[in-house]
Amino acid sequence: MKAAKSIRLSSFELKVGDIAGVELEKLHALSISVGWPHRAEDWQLLLEMGEGIVAQDEIGRVLVTAMWFPFGASFATVGMVITSPRLQAHGAGRWIMNNVLARVGSRNLGLSATRAAHRLYLSLGFSPARVVYQCQGEAAMPASTLLPAGASLRDIGPADLARLVELDRNAYGVDRSALLARLLDVSKGVALLREDRIQAFALCRPFGRGHVVGPVVAGKDDDAIAVTSPHVAEHAGQFLRLDTRQETGPFPAFVARSGLPVYDTVTSMWLGQPWAVTGEQDAGKLPVTYALASQAFG
Template identity: 65%
Template sequence: MRLQSFDLQLSDIAEIDLEKLHALSLMVGWPHRRKDWQMLRENGYGIVAQDEIGRVFGSAMWFPFADDFVTVGMVITSPRLQAHGHGRWLMDHVLKQTGSRPLRLNSTRAAHRLYLSMGFTAEKTVYQRQGTAVRAGEPEIPHGAVLREITMGDLTELVALDYLAYGADRAALFARLLQVSKGVALIRDNRIAAFCLCRSFGRGTVIGPVVASDDADAIVVIHPHVAAHEGDFLRLDTRQRTGTFPEFLTRSGLPVFDTVTSMSLGGTWFADDQAAKPGHPLTYALVSQALS
């Protein structure tokens, strides 16, 4: 692509120095560290736009969790190039790579119009909640249930529960998450009924994913992480707008900081929202906005 007085070319994101990717996200105010970029590269594919001397001006990534499902993330364009069709150029390449598979992404306000013009449908709001963690009381563990730490031996059961809530097999992602996360599981009838993972990310620590069948179970598995990080920066991304769960997050020092919009192409993802089915597991916190 020819832009102003220089040319841009697309390169495989796996070949790009992490320092350059980190500088790109800093340019638009995103908190991703070099380690965060590396984890994303280990779980997906992507491209960057470079000029002739190797400067990086944009990026886009995609994460194929199944033959019929892909998430898109880390679509970044430098402020200098946002008005020149650079984002559309990157996304057109993503569409070529992903083919006819349904896509899902979380759009910032700045990119919302672009995705609408490409045929994406806005479906849900994601609430980015963050702040200094506060230990807000001790939730009661449900009768007959116990809490315990998650181990690598829980991988199969976690993936199965996540599949019911999320709708795609993310076994490879969870195998990587368990290497870098601490987790809490709620055990009921000798099975994992709810779980929460927590890991270092960006400015501090991020909670996610969280899977539970109701607000009470979600609160119980999240609370130990809030308590462990009391006084520290904590973040959680959720689609839960009202109820006891978001109320708990507010009391825990995690007010809404920003929002993004979950959008889909090739089929509505939330048309059969499992939240309306009592007892069915639900995703209470995302892995991240890029990975959903």
């Protein structure tokens, strides 16, 4: 696909360049300008895990960003698509996305579309698949949850990585070993075991205004609740967030009871092959991604 490398918009002449090497403060300032909660550390992790492009004006201000995160050989998620409010609705979002599509090659894509971006992605050929419920608030100590029969809980350690990657791959559809290894560095993890084998897990790390729980991967709601509950208890009284595609059932009910009502929604969309996480949960496929690693990573 051909995509112009520079564009004149309003009174701005913008040039596209690599996001690597752009000062973190400039990226952080842009995400703050659209009300996003990312800290500089959250941007840092995104930059380590993905690639991206920025559009800068003649004096180096970053006015547009877009990133993509390759997982395995043929899939990537797209995220951090932002146009500075002073430049929105002039075609910059479409222009940067065309540049992304020209660079990701033939990879299948998944993304979390905000309301503001939904029409843009539709017009680029993305298909909507599932709603993501962004749940957040002041965590409330959950009523003591019964551990599912025959199961035990323990903290996750570095030696568990291979099993977490396996569970996550079965749920998500592609290998995210590099991401999970990096998340383990900054997360606390709880695993549910049966007969000494990890069957479900939940990670929790600092993000944005507080902490985020995710990914949560489990075979059934009770297991997902059991691994999420200790994170809620640990952050009782503090800001906690969890993004889930689960619309009904015990898990979203538990999340709501834990002081994390639905704050906003985004839509999981895909381009190319349908994205595993967006269709097969209903077909009885196990395990399931109960909570996203983040909207950018899916």
